[in-house]
Every structure is written in C-alpha cells, then in structure tokens.
Amino acid sequence: MAGDSLRQSKEHSLRQSKELFDRACRVMPGGVNSPVRSFSAVGITPIYMSAAKGAHLTDVDGNIYLDFIMAFGAIALGHQHPGVIDAICQSANTQLALGTVHRNEVEFAELISSLVPSIEQIRFVTSGTEAVLTAVRLARAFSGRDKLVKFAGNYHGHADQLLVKAGSGLLTYPSASSAGVTLASISDTLVVPYNDEQALTQLFTDRGHEIAALIVEPVAGNMNLVEANPSFLQTCRTLTAKFGALLIFDEVITGFRVTRLTAQQYYGIRPDLTILGKVIGGGMPIGAFGGRREIMEYLAPKGPVYQAGTFGAHPVCLAAGLRAVPLVSQPETLESLSALARRMSEGINQIARSRQLPVSSNCFGGLFGIHFSSNVPRSLKDVEAGDDVAFRSFFGKMLDSGVLLAPSRFEAGFVSAAHSNADIDFALECADRSLAACF
Numbered sequence: 001m002a003g004d005s006l007r008q009s010k011e012h013s014l015r016q017s018k019e020l021f022d023r024a025c026r027v028m029p030g031g032v033n034s035p036v037r038s039f040s041a042v043g044i045t046p047i048y049m050s051a052a053k054g055a056h057l058t059d060v061d062g063n064i065y066l067d068f069i070m071a072f073g074a075i076a077l078g079h080q081h082p083g084v085i086d087a088i089c090q091s092a093n094t095q096l097a098l099g100t101v102h103r104n105e106v107e108f109a110e111l112i113s114s115l116v117p118s119i120e121q122i123r124f125v126t127s128g129t130e131a132v133l134t135a136v137r138l139a140r141a142f143s144g145r146d147k148l149v150k151f152a153g154n155y156h157g158h159a160d161q162l163l164v165k166a167g168s169g170l171l172t173y174p175s176a177s178s179a180g181v182t183l184a185s186i187s188d189t190l191v192v193p194y195n196d197e198q199a200l201t202q203l204f205t206d207r208g209h210e211i212a213a214l215i216v217e218p219v220a221g222n223m224n225l226v227e228a229n230p231s232f233l234q235t236c237r238t239l240t241a242k243f244g245a246l247l248i249f250d251e252v253i254t255g256f257r258v259t260r261l262t263a264q265q266y267y268g269i270r271p272d273l274t275i276l277g278k279v280i281g282g283g284m285p286i287g288a289f290g291g292r293r294e295i296m297e298y299l300a301p302k303g304p305v306y307q308a309g310t311f312g313a314h315p316v317c318l319a320a321g322l323r324a325v326p327l328v329s330q331p332e333t334l335e336s337l338s339a340l341a342r343r344m345s346e347g348i349n350q351i352a353r354s355r356q357l358p359v360s361s362n363c364f365g366g367l368f369g370i371h372f373s374s375n376v377p378r379s380l381k382d383v384e385a386g387d388d389v390a391f392r393s394f395f396g397k398m399l400d401s402g403v404l405l406a407p408s409r410f411e412a413g414f415v416s417a418a419h420s421n422a423d424i425d426f427a428l429e430c431a432d433r434s435l436a437a438c439f
Helices: 004-009 015-027 082-094 103-115 128-143 197-210 230-243 263-267 315-328 331-355 380-384 388-401 421-438
Strands: 049-053 056-059 064-067 121-125 147-152 189-193 211-216 246-250 273-277 287-291 360-364 367-371
Touching (some): 064 421, 082 315, 128 147, 128 246, 128 273, 128 287, 189 197, 211 230, 315 331, 331 360, 388 421
Parallel strands (some): 147 189, 147 211, 211 246, 246 273
Antiparallel strands (some): 049 056, 360 367
16 A cells, blocks of 8 residues: 555545644643654654554544554554454453463463573563563562663663663763652662673673673664664673673564564573563563573562562463464564565665765664664764754655654664565655655
8 A cells, every 4th residue: 555545645634633632632641641652752743543454554534654663663463463353352252351360371471482592481561661670670689789780772661760861970870861750769770871892891890799680672772773783782791691690681672573583592692581572462562571490480479579460461462472473483574574674774775875865774673773864873872963853854754755654763663564565665765755855
C-alpha cells in the first residue's frame, strides 16, 4: 500500500484528530498517556490512529501512513499478524487473567531459555521498567553492594534510580532528569559517557568494589541509534568480571530484532542478566529479565529478593509471545529485517551525499537511525549536537507524504517483516524530496 494510495490518503484533513486532542487535553495531562505521543517535540498535533495492518496505520480521518515507529519496536512481524491475533483470541476465550500458574509460562520460559543461552532462568513481568527495576534490586542483593553504573543516553525505563543525567568530573555527582526524583534515590547511580572506555575504566579503578552492577544498552536505541564499539562492550564485561559486579544487558529494543537473535549473541558477550520486552510479546505488554541460575534463585519464593505482580506472565501476553517468537526468530525473518533497515540507511546516506547535506544514517538489525549531523553519532553528546530545526521540518514533510517516523530525533526507526522493498523505496523517494526542502 505504498505510493499512490498513500499520497491520495493525504488529501484528507486532520480535523477529527484535532478535535480528539482538544478533548484529551481536558481529561489527561498533556492529552496523552506517554509523552512522546504528544508530538510536542515536532510542534504538531498528535494523530489519532484507528486501525493498523501490516506496515501501515490509518488515522481517524482516513489518512494512511507507512509506519516506521512500529510501537517503538514491539511489532516485528507487522501490525495485526494473523497468527498472533489468533493466539490472543484463543487465549482470551479460555483464560483472560488467572492469579494462578499456567502452562503458557512454563512453555514460554523454556522457549526463551532455549534461544538465549545466557538466560538459564527467567521471570516475566508487565513492562521493561519493571524488569529493570527488579534486575537492579536482584543484582544489589546478590553482590551485597549498592552502586549502579549506567551510561548517558541509555534509557532503562522510568524508575527513579535510572532517571539520571550526568554530573561533573567523573560523574560522581548525578542529578535527576525528572522532577520528583530525589537526590537520595539516585545517589547510588553513577553515569558514564557511552562508548567511553577510558572513563569507565577509571571509574571501576576508583570505585569498582562498591559497584553492584553495570547496565547498558548494547546498541542504544533511545538516543536515536548509537552503536557500541565492540571493544567498549568487551571492556564492560572485563571490568565487571574483574571487580565482581554483574553485567546487565538491556535488550528490550535489540532482543529478537538482530541477526543471531540478540546483541549479546551478535557480539559474543555473555552478560549475567538480560532484560527483554517489546518483541517477545508480539504486540502485547510484557517485560522479562533472566540470567544465571545462581543469581535468579535469589528471587522469592526461593530467595530473599521480593518481586510480585498480579499480571506478571499474563496468559494472553504469553500466548501472543509463544506464537510471535518462533516466527520472528527464524533466520530468514531476521535477515529480512536487517536487509530492509540496511536498504533504508544506505538510501538516506546516498541522498545526503548526492545533495551534500549534513545528514547521516546507520542501521543495526531491524533498526535504523537518521541523524541530522554529518557523522553518525557515537555518544549522547554527539546526538545532542544534531540539528533540531532540520529534523522538525523533515518530520513534518515526511508525515505530509504519508511516512510516519518517531516524533523525536532521539528515537530510532524500526522496520518489520511486513515492510517491503517497495515500501522502503517509497520512503526514500519521500525522504529525497523532504531533505531537499529542509536545507
């Protein structure tokens, strides 16, 4: 449904979206239930969607969009995949919510463990934030230490202890990145620049015996797409092993979206704990964390670390996952995602070169980044130096053409198994026109 169908759809107005947003602002803070949905970063009224199918979304005014948000990576097979929808319906007809154990959780745990060797045991929760929060608590209990190391620009959910931005010097003095987060709640969180091996080594040299865990996005997808240097990830593994801290890979975004399934398998680095989410739910809300058996058995009821939730391992979510994960983990599916993202990235770079524009692109697995800077960024500082004005103009022009990107230049783009080469070619045609008009 690329090309003429999308262009024709844009003849419709956004009247109903504007009316809905006016109503929403009266009853919800900012009119939304998650800030990035507000489109405030691009100065546009948010668009209300009414239907999704394959690689496309339809809004309440009848406009059709080629979707590169894909629920921020949750939809790897495409919207409304018939097999996943069938699994959800079958489960909902027999077990909506139980409050007891059930077969799906056993089978899904066995499936994930069989696919990701570092996960010997796993626990399912309802979100990535919840998974990270509990994994950090678990790491502190297992190590008997308090300090947590994270990297500037890596996002691990909205738990207080992780809403931290860099302070001065070696980043010993963090400050909150959200109002309402107290200094006490972040006092044990240490922040280091992403890809900065020297700063990380110095921190561990000075304070390694205080550090319970290091948490990292092995490929950062929340400051647009920033790839880790392989030597940087190896340094993370070496230092944590040397000083007795745990290494936590947050693969909520990268898990089951890259060749070899996960970034840890791609890079050949085995973390102690892994965070999963998004893709493994097939579009349903889920989070999970897992790792070495001796660590995971610190969790209640076997161990002293408490974690609980009525909707953890929700039977409908796991039914969707049991159908989605075997499909998305097939080598041909993962190769297809990588090929589509590579086609998009190479196309953007070709446009930038031919028009001599300060724009660059990269890709990793089924993710791609479009950066409004001449060089692909390697850190949050690099990303922040990009051109906000050009991005906002580009976003609006792509939207008018029928192509939906994330409404923030700090978000990566996602392809799905439902995207086609023709979809990518259409997006690149739109990008060529849009970029030419932005500079």
